Amino acid sequence: MGVESSNDVQGADHLLHRLYEIQLKYGYISKEVMLCLSKELQLPITQVEGVVDFYSFFYRTPRGRYHLLFSHCTSCGDLSLMQRCCEVVGISAGETRSDGLVSIDSTSCIGMCDQGPALLINQLPIVNLDDARIDQLVLLMEQQTPICDWPSDWFTVQEKVCRAGLLLHDTLEVGAGLRAALRQGREALLQSITDSGLRGRGGAGFSAGMKWRFCREAVGEAHYVICNADEGEPGTFKDRMLLREHADTLFEGMTIGGYVIGAEKGFLYLRGEYRYLLSHLQQCLVMRRQQGLLGSSILGEAFNFDIEIVVGAGAYICGEESALIESLEQKRGVPRVRPPFPVTSGYLGQPTIVNNVETLVAATHIALHGGAWFAAHGTASSKGSKILSISGDCARPGVYEYDFGLTIAQMLEDCGATDTQAVQIGGPSGRLIAAKSFDRTIAFDDLATGGSMMIYGGQRNMLNVVQNFAHFFAHESCGFCTPCRVGTQLMKNGVDKIATGHGTAYDMDELKRLSSMVKRRSHCGLGQTAPNPILNAMESFPEAFIGVLTHHEYEPYFDLDRSLNEARRLTGRDDAEAHLS
Amino acid sequence: MNRSITVIEIDGQAVPFDEGQTIMDAAMAAGIYIPHLCHKPGLTPHGSCKLCTVDVDGRSVSSCTMPAVNGMKVSNNTPALMEVRKSITQMLFVEGNHLCPSCEKTGDCTLQAVAYHLGMLDGHYPQFYPKRAVDASHPEILLDRDRCILCALCVRAGREVDGKEIFAITGRGIDATLSIHSESGLLGDSDLSVDDLAAHICPVGAILIKDEGYEVPIGRRTFDLHCIAEPGLEPVILRKGDHTDA
Amino acid sequence: MRNPKVRVATTSLAGCFGCHMSFLDMDERIVALLEQVEFNRSPLTDIKHCDPCDIGLVEGGLCNVDNVHVLREFRQNCKILIAVGACAINGGVPAMRNHYSLQSCLEEAFLNEIGVDNPMIPNDEALPLLLDKVHPLHEVVHVDYYLPGCPPPADAFVKILTDLLEGREPSIPAEILHYD
Ligand SMILES: Cc1cc2nc3c(=O)[nH]c(=O)nc-3n(C[C@H](O)[C@H](O)[C@H](O)COP(=O)(O)O)c2cc1C
Ligand code: SF4
Ligand code: SF4
């Protein structure tokens, strides 16, 4: 399987890339290696250590030669498969087998939700897992078969565009959008982007035209374009499809952005889970340079621009634009204080635009077809189309593109979802919508979304869904601010207490109070949205909680009898007095 | 002469400010106390503890990082905000190991003083009881991470005042931790000297000067004599161990 | 007698009796208190089990099985339960052992300590088994009020009891609020 060595790649010296190489080679990153690296790259040792400990895909202790990470997502995850795998291999999750051959753990959603269950093995995705595949896979590992000799169809991520709309209808001719852009000139082009009404597709929905204008007008030594391809929100995978099928259109959008704001450099920040796309993307960049679409004097104009790809290493927070910039700067992905915003002070403190993959793809189309063409679609508040990632309990999961304004009911019908009790719109950080509200629409003034649509059929236990999300946020909190760092842990413990049958009415009130506080007082979007699943579910599915509450007035916060395990073991006692109920 | 005066309103009181000042700066200059832990005048604001949370026109903002804007209406000393700050303080207590009776900083500790100010009687949440490393390798300075609240004051004091790279926050989420910039990772091998601001700025009992412990008798410690909300207390807090003012 | 006396129980769990000592520090004020209060189960009376009481004062956290049983007895019998002192509220000094595993604590005390003869970890069934960590009271039962301090000053005891006896919501003035 072709993970190309990054030696011939630009940015090979980026700390994240160097650490990836080391992790791959040695299976872990030792203190000695960190010290060498810190000297070589002239970075403080605390910065190197900080990064190693921040990103999930770096380890201080050895992982197996086969390192398996099972997606822990309600769409592309199935931890019973992980359990099975652990049992056959003879280790517990989180462990490395003593012979160093295998290690197994779970990880946040890996973006294979339309073809799950899925896992990453040495950073490559294996999709459509089932018991049989797990058993085969274990066999191959035990025989120490190199991964490149494993059945290649296991690794084939299919891009299923189930419904093409405005953007996905046709693949643009390479360079066409850029030529059109340069023909129009910066000001006219920016006007056209503004007139199109294009708003950010990454979730926040800020006007792309305005963002570009602010950045263009901001003073700085250099300007930068960043494409946010972190796509970390569980349940979303449409950027994966765009990166695979429309890379040229995307790079063209970045180039157009660079042209408008006066940048010479762009970065594509690719989530570590999508590393398998790296060689394809690199190839695409090489081609574009050869065609004069990147580099100096692009298309013969006095315009220089090039793009570098930086690959993340397992941190959802790095999708937040200022955390992403920190990560690009080889640091821990901690969101910055705002203001200032990236448009005035972004990468290296310089004016920077950060846009989602889909936003930039749309920009290329607008450059080619004009703002009016785009604005003719969608609704008053929400022009154009939205590309949705649909997964979960439906017959036809995949990528669907609609003009804005469609109802949830329509979407469910199209993807063959019957007996749906709820849809998680926009992933865990979004909104949980119950059946009675399926007449609501996808639009910025109704249900704004980055496009993750996780469908839950009638048989799902919604409390378990909430529990999964609470664990996700506790795992992904960057730890910078108190409400989120501590609050996401407390929320996780609170949901667990209830889900395991130890919750009381008091615990439910507490959880609600805590959730509201974390939502309102956290530093960034992660903490501000982490409580949504709990608060939404308490409102829409109160019975999922109330049904499992105990009727005691108060229940301990830890398992009393289990807390005696160690003493029983040390004393060899097992008499009645050696237990607590 | 510049005759256009810029003013914000804090709990109904008009507070003038200069261009570039934050809400916190303006409040401090006016002698208004907004609870804070990760902020010290003179260091780059951090915005992490969230104790200085205020409501501005209904929106929650950190006063230590939010620039004052003419006409802003700020709620600060409201029962609801005091309750929020108490919850945040309780979070800081339970995530670490704050056993005040056995802590050298007790009586001089800003976290404790803030908690008193907020009327905190208990930690409310279940204790995390983390196991964090103590570092006694430095001849004059002790680092007890159990009490570190990750405010990064020491990090910033080192970089911005002492001109040294000494402390940094590493790790993620609840595993975030204070690390030392030295090959061994030990404080004794770092550049920290007892004269550095970084050695004295810790608001809690995480960084302690070794031979100063329990020097000041009970009844004469900073917060035996002062309430955290008194205006102009910042210099007194920093002058710990030097209680000539009473 | 117009009013029956308010019945108060007290106990020390994983604590040092410091809170009880401080309680007694109220000196002559206890005489006035005793006009309104009678003590039930308490180290002060030697009554071994709680009758139904109005107020329970619990000093110390939970470090063993016995602590849990006693705490539950208090919760069942006391209308109002007060966690008294740092140990009851967040584990206090005894919780310093939470930094170590129970195994290393016991090995240090009973096996490796210099001068230990007949090294063995005690396993007599009469001994209450230790919890792997020391916990504050509110992690096991509902606590109505908290009286911080190590120990809380006698004034604070007087204040909280007077408030309760006079039917007020208890509060502790800033001057006597401290955690040490
Ligand atoms: C926790 C968090 C994670 C985010 N993840 C992503 C992401 O993976 N992709 C993305 O485009 N935007 C993400 N965002 C939104 C970005 O901060 C930013 O708004 C967006 O990239 C701007 O691009 P747009 O205007 O084109 O939407 C995230 C925000 C937060 C708070
Ligand atoms: S809200 Fe959470 S993720 Fe965001 S800065 Fe705070 S701790 Fe980090
Ligand atoms: S640091 Fe402050 S709050 Fe923490 S134990 Fe010490 S005195 Fe108490």
Ligand code: SF4
């Ligand atoms: S050691 Fe002290 S100053 Fe440094 S981060 Fe921790 S609490 Fe803040």
Ligand code: FES
């Ligand atoms: S003082 Fe403002 S966030 Fe800490």
Ligand code: FES
């Ligand atoms: S026993 Fe009273 S505070 Fe510990």
